[in-house]
Amino acid sequence: MTDTFLDARRLLCPLPVIRTQDAVQKLRHGQTLRVLCSDPGVLHDIPAWCRVHGHEVLDIQEAEDEIAIRILVCNPD
Amino acid sequence: MISGGLDSLLAARVVMEQGVHVEGINFYTGFCVEGHTHAIRKKDRARPKRNNALWSAEQLGIKLHIVDIIDEYKDVVLNPRHGYGSNLNPCLDCKIFMVEKAHAWIEANDFDFIVTGEVIGQRPMSQRRDTMPVIARDSGAADRLVRPLCAKNLPETLPEREGWLDRDRLHAFSGRSRKPQMALAASFGFTDYAQPAGGCCFLTDRQYSVKLADLWQSRGRRDYELDDIMLLKVGRHLRPRPGFKLIVGREEGENKFLEGYRKRFVHMFPVSHTGPLVLLDGELGEGDLELAARLTARFSKGRDAASVTVQAGGPDGKVQTLDVVPLPGEDIPADWYL
16 A cells, blocks of 8 residues: 655655644554655654554654654554 | 643543543643744753653553644634733633633533643632632533542532542642642652643743734734744844844754744855855845845854855745845844844
8 A cells, every 4th residue: 555645845844744643544454654854853653643643653864954753653543 | 731841640540530431631822832942952852752741641541632722722822812821821811711622621521521631820810719610610611620639629510429439538738839749749659740830832832922013013814824833932133123034053953943944034144154045034125135135144154254145035035146245243242133
């Protein structure tokens, strides 16, 4: 299945987390979201948000000035 | 309501101790200090970054819903019914607004009441004996608003009357002392928590408020967009003329952040020497471009050079080069600095 993509570059935390939250709310259990960010704060905040909501971080890739985070949406009910 | 500070962490935990299902809600106004300047400034990048509200939620084992209220919050900042604090902080209106939003959220999501970490006498505007009932009343939350840390000092709320909460197991904290909270934190095993009280909003900062007031005055209207209030957090701000202002990056991280605005502002940077990226906000009059170039040179490594070459660009993509003498420090009036 293709990832849903969210461009959160140039947004500073917590906005990338809020945009991720809003995007995940539109997805179903088992779908994936790929978020592209530039604020290094997301390295902590998006995984933390995923943990408290029970979603899974599949992958984090860091390149110069860009961070890509892939999330598996887990909403079993 | 989880702010990320100690009090809201404790308030939630006190209620959870009574078997209540709690979920956190946190509001983002655009003025929240939370990590922004650390994210921008390169020298701060090594500092550990965490969103304290998310961290609190993790400590509590609860979900946290972060709500973007940037646009709606403008009316609170621009037209506070209860006025400002010592700077442009509309603390009482802010609290009323957030509780009102939380009340709407609990109604939409089938929750029964709101918990906050407020303590009577803790803060000069929003946490006073006479203002706390105003928050409950004007927000519409009324007796569905519970302050577990000082509940015994306040009238009974609906959850207490209904037996959802045991009043005897709530607290009677008051005043500015942090000792009761620290003791309660220790009893719950919380040893690491954000330093509380007052430092969470740029509007409580005097220098930030000066820059915001200057922005309104220069535009002739009280309004702002998110980019405006973000830019006020970054760089050195100088206003040589009523109509235009310079935002001067102070280090590499800020320069990089300001680069993102090059398509919206006339901007300049030295090319003969290392130096800042500078944004020019406003209408440039005759001689202003050269003055800005001389200031840019002043804040570059070429400040003592006979001449510095500065490249200026506009949103239209046109580029021009200026060779200028750096403006001597003594020629920069102190009142240009915001």
